[in-house]
Amino acid sequence: MPEGDALARFARKVAEALEGRTVLRAEARGPGPVPKVELLAGQQVESVTSVGKNLLIRFANGLTLRSHLRMYGTWHVYRPGQPWRRPPERARLVLETAEAVVVNFDAPIVELFETRAEPFHRPLAGLGPDLLAEDFDPEEALRRFRDPALAGLAIGDAIMDQRVMAGVGNIWKHETLFRCGIYPWRRVRDLGDDDLRALIETARRLLRAAAGLEPGVRRPAYFVYGKAGRLCRRCGARLRGAPQVADVRLTVWCPRCQPPQPGDPPPGRAGVG
Template sequence: MPEGDTLFKTATVLRQVLAGREVLAASAPRGGPAMHRVVGATVESVEAMGKNLVIRFSNGLALRTHLRMWGSWHRYRPGEPWRRPLAQARAVIETPDSVAVCFNAPTVELMDERALAIHPTLSRLGPDILVDPFDVDAVCEGLRRRAGDAGEIGEVLMDQRIVAGIGNLYKNETLFMEGVHPYTKVAIIDDASLRGIVERARDLMRFNADRGIRITDLRRAAHRGTRMWLHGRRGLECRRCRTRIVGDRQGELNRHTVWCPTCQPVPDHYRPRTAASRREAAE
């Protein structure tokens, strides 16, 4: 699933090529929303809302897409060949100088703009972590309310109802950099540490929002290959202490979670959930 900074960058690119332009043609090649309804309207805005992308039109309609794991938006010049087949296109918007195509998004909705405020997903989103103003204290309070006595930081931090935009990658990288194990219960994290986690996630995502290559390990900014501390490195040595990086599945959604057992002390209540994580714990 794309992280919030990916949607932020996507919205920035689409805004540059769509905003203020008249829609000459629009379609949904695989069925779905009646895209012809926006033809003749002008694109008023393109906005990232957490992991959702919303395009507003001058006729009062709005297009919402959620990309999940496989979706993406592409921008082409008129007549330029697409990099993916038409069969994968979910929505197409054509203006005099650009063609914007949404590929493989599982969620594509066209609605009255007024419905955004009561949309069952959008109306429940917490503050976008990339948008100003951003109230860190309010987010920390929300994390504590959501967690209660037993909620774990690795799961609660990704609850889009509390703060929108943080995905699995930034969860893992942030908690590593803050030295907090993802299975740590929020209730035992002190206020300064919890605030540090939220601020670190925001700083990392804002740093990467206008970059083509995502970086969290700044020492490796000029290197080829991964520039992350943990992402994609399970089974390899930690770049800080050389302990082998391990992982497990966390929460109701079984999200892939990784950590360094030395840099992020394992809480006493943690029990491995998968065969692979049990093997790692036994080694």
């Protein structure tokens, strides 16, 4: 699933093609609900931004187009007449200007609503602080981690809750927990405030570097993501993998760099609560 850093890169690419330009043709198709994007023809694009894992395109007529890519969605930008790299039947949205053709492929969510409703639109209003935002508030993220409803949740699940802080997905969950030395099944209530502050800051640093927002900083390397059974680059121990609790995908960790503490649940889907 594209994470906050990927959405920031998509937003920059789409913004370069659309911002300040007039949409000549707009087309959307299913599966799923199809927004009335014909309302966008003849409209100027005012801004393109990412918010967590959402991409928002705002238009001069007071409408906002929101997409969420989930697992397989992507954005492509082409010159007029340039062949597409994916089959046309996989296009969910097409926006054409005189200079570019912007295509959203395979996104399960493409919707259109009034820009003035953004602060109240549930998929956006429920998001936690955006890790990539310049005004990111780490103390607000900490406050949300301390929600009693999350106390018994495994930190490997809680860190991906977009209501806590927006932008982290499976990749940066892995890499944040590894760099912080945190066992993925430790309960949120068993982590101190300083532990959570370090986790929040590490996630923000990794995500911003991956998004290209830190000049001169290379994209962070993967130490554990997708590497179950390999040797840890830091200590040489063999990396292990087990399902998370809420997320059934495999979580990979280093048993030496991220050791469980007394009282921590065993790895896997049982024992956290």
